[in-house]
Amino acid sequence: DGGITQSPKYLFRKEGQNVTLSCEQNLNHDAMYWYRQDPGQGLRLIYYSQIVNDFQKGDIAEGYSVSREKKESFPLTVTSAQKNPTAFYLCASSPSRGYTFGSGTRLTVV
Amino acid sequence: AQRVTQPEKLLSVFKGAPVELKCNYSYSGSPELFWYVQYSRQRLQLLLRHISRESIKGFTADLNKGETSFHLKKPFAQEEDSAMYYCALSDQGGSEKLVFGKGTKLTVNP
Numbered sequence: 001d002g003g004i005t006q007s008p009k010y011l012f013r014k015e016g017q018n019v020t021l022s023c024e025q026n027l028n029h030d031a032m033y034w035y036r037q038d039p040g041q042g043l044r045l046i047y048y049s050q051i052v053n054d055f056q057k058g059d060i061a062e063g064y065s066v067s068r069e070k071k072e073s074f075p076l077t078v079t080s081a082q083k084n085p086t087a088f089y090l091c092a093s094s095p096s097r098g099y100t101f102g103s104g105t106r107l108t109v110v
Numbered sequence: 111a112q113r114v115t116q117p118e119k120l121l122s123v124f125k126g127a128p129v130e131l132k133c134n135y136s137y138s139g140s141p142e143l144f145w146y147v148q149y150s151r152q153r154l155q156l157l158l159r160h161i162s163r164e165s166i167k168g169f170t171a172d173l174n175k176g177e178t179s180f181h182l183k184k185p186f187a188q189e190e191d192s193a194m195y196y197c198a199l200s201d202q203g204g205s206e207k208l209v210f211g212k213g214t215k216l217t218v219n220p
Contacts, residue, residue: 031206040119042196042212043154050206058207090154094206099146101154 003027006091006102012110013078013085021076021105023091030095032074036060037088037104046089049074078107085109112137114199116211123187124219131182131214133171133197141199143173143180144208148194157182157195167191187218 004025013019025032031050035043035058045058049068063082068074074093078085086109092099113136123129135141145157158166160173160180171182180197194215198208 033207035210040212042116043210045207045209048207098144098156098159099154099208103153 004091004093004100004102006089006105008105009103011105011107013107015109016080018077018079019107021078021089021091021107023074023076023102024072025074025093025100026072027093027095027100028071029093029100030071031093032068033092033094033099034058034064034066034074034076035090035092037090043090046076112141112199112209114197114209114211116195116197116214118214119212120215120217122217122219125189126186129184129187129191129216129218131195131197131216133180133182133211135178135180135197135199137178137199143171144198144200145169145171145180145182146196146198146210148196150193154196187216189218189220192216192218 007022033048034046036046037043044060046064047055047058047066049055052068052071055066055068063079065077089105091102115134117132143160146154147157148154169184171180173180194213196213197211200208
């Protein structure tokens with residue numbers, strides 16, 4: 001069954017901690033993306049990667065980091081530098097702009 | 111800079127009534143436009159793209175370059191159309207990243 005898997009579904013983080021959100025796809029897509037979804041804000045691009053071992057910053061990359069060591073995986077780390085990390089995070093992959101989205105991870109800072 | 115504007119945060123219609131979700135964009139090049147939909151408790155998914163000029167679930171959208179608009183229309187709304195709708199834009203000639211609008215929540219009342 002092809003698709004994108006995000007884990008965990010819910011994540012709680014203490015202030016000052018780094019956390020990593022997982023995104024795995026078995027669609028053989030080259031490009032992968034991380035978006036942040038906030039109420040009334042729509043989707044804002046954090047980072048994207050068009051090929052293995054390469055990635056670019058999106059519009060709101062500060063406080064986040066990514067890696068793309070494998071085609072299938074594009075993990076996102078939310079660092080302690082991110083001032084307002086509580087949000088819903090969406091991962092997507094695409095062969096050509098017709099994105100396939102994961103089910104999301106809701107991160108809450110406690 | 112690329113920008114997508116969805117002027118209505120909320121839109122409410124009655125079942126059987128026509129519905130139009132507005133989308134305006136700002137881009138100097140040749141854009142590719144999309145509509146994505148997120149039903150309650152489901153993943154964000156592609157509804158339609160202007161290049162394919164198709165009708166999905168009774169919805170159509172025409173790209174109007176003169177008015178820089180890509181409004182989504184359906185002649186007779188159904189209750190199952192209630193969802194969050196996002197308009198998105200991509201640069202055809204460059205990277206595959208999408209810029210999303212802030213979304214319109216459509217409610218179709220019985």
